[in-house]
Amino acid sequence: MTPRTEAYYAVSERASNAPKPWRTKLLTWLPIIVGLTVLYVPSLYDLFKGVWSDDEQAHGPLILTISCWLIYRRWPMVSADNDSKPNYWAGWALLVIGLLCYALGRSQAVVQMEVGSVIPLLIGLLLLIRGPTGLKKMWFPLFFMLFMVPLPGVFVQAITIPLKTAVSIVAERLLFSLDYPIARTGVILQVGQYQLLVADACAGLHTLFSLEALGLLYMNLVEHVSVKRNLTLALLIVPISFTSNVIRVIILVLITYHLGDAAGQGFLHGFAGMTLFLSALLLILGVDSVLGKLFKEETPRAA
Numbered sequence: 001m002t003p004r005t006e007a008y009y010a011v012s013e014r015a016s017n018a019p020k021p022w023r024t025k026l027l028t029w030l031p032i033i034v035g036l037t038v039l040y041v042p043s044l045y046d047l048f049k050g051v052w053s054d055d056e057q058a059h060g061p062l063i064l065t066i067s068c069w070l071i072y073r074r075w076p077m078v079s080a081d082n083d084s085k086p087n088y089w090a091g092w093a094l095l096v097i098g099l100l101c102y103a104l105g106r107s108q109a110v111v112q113m114e115v116g117s118v119i120p121l122l123i124g125l126l127l128l129i130r131g132p133t134g135l136k137k138m139w140f141p142l143f144f145m146l147f148m149v150p151l152p153g154v155f156v157q158a159i160t161i162p163l164k165t166a167v168s169i170v171a172e173r174l175l176f177s178l179d180y181p182i183a184r185t186g187v188i189l190q191v192g193q194y195q196l197l198v199a200d201a202c203a204g205l206h207t208l209f210s211l212e213a214l215g216l217l218y219m220n221l222v223e224h225v226s227v228k229r230n231l232t233l234a235l236l237i238v239p240i241s242f243t244s245n246v247i248r249v250i251i252l253v254l255i256t257y258h259l260g261d262a263a264g265q266g267f268l269h270g271f272a273g274m275t276l277f278l279s280a281l282l283l284i285l286g287v288d289s290v291l292g293k294l295f296k297e298e299t300p301r302a303a
Helices: 003-017 022-049 059-080 088-108 111-116 118-129 131-137 139-148 153-177 205-222 227-259 261-265 267-294
Strands: 182-185 188-191 194-197
Touching (some): 022 111, 059 131, 059 139, 111 118
Antiparallel strands (some): 182 188
16 A cells, blocks of 8 residues: 555545534434424414514514524534533423423414423423533523513503503603693693504513513623623613613604604604614613623633
């Protein structure tokens, strides 16, 4: 055997023993991906035709898309861990619980149980294949999926009514302090000759829910080291979301008062909806920058 031939076989052996790319390892999940697709495609079809077609639940598809992207983004870290030990007891238990929840929710038309079943199902699969270590690295995408589960109607109504009232009160008092001719009856705002009803889509629990998801996604992407900074920002997301709702209502009132009812209910109404998320994002960035100065001593020093 010539030296060139020996070198060729040595290179070939090293190539065969080299670790496979994570995309190749993903092929081992292909049967599971196919099974999940067959299981949940009918559910997704019903959601798009039903609950998710409503403006108040329009954040559901976006949450699902972001969750899938987060899973794809973290998958190389999960796949690269070769020291993980599967937890079969907890894995099979959660897998069975997820399948039972899906069967019960699908057969009894309980959409919360049907959609939410994917979370224990995925947790169980991760524990069976990658163990607690893999679950630890994938916890946020799975937690983020909770925001796509439709909330029970009774709970939404119980929270939405006082929330809308509070938003209406704050908006009315702020505009009144600026000398606008505004009065309030419940959640109805009278500004000039116009009456505006603060609807669920403007200041309801679903809006607050979607803004909470936005704030938590921001926290996950920036990955601050300071635990105090993260906890403080997480707590402040609630008042930030409420403030963003107030800003949206005020913008709608001003548009209606200055440009007329047609403008307030037309294209500019949708523009006010965009300002809701823009104002929330700007407030989160502003608060986070202030917290960065307060907890500056906890940031790691450069080497």
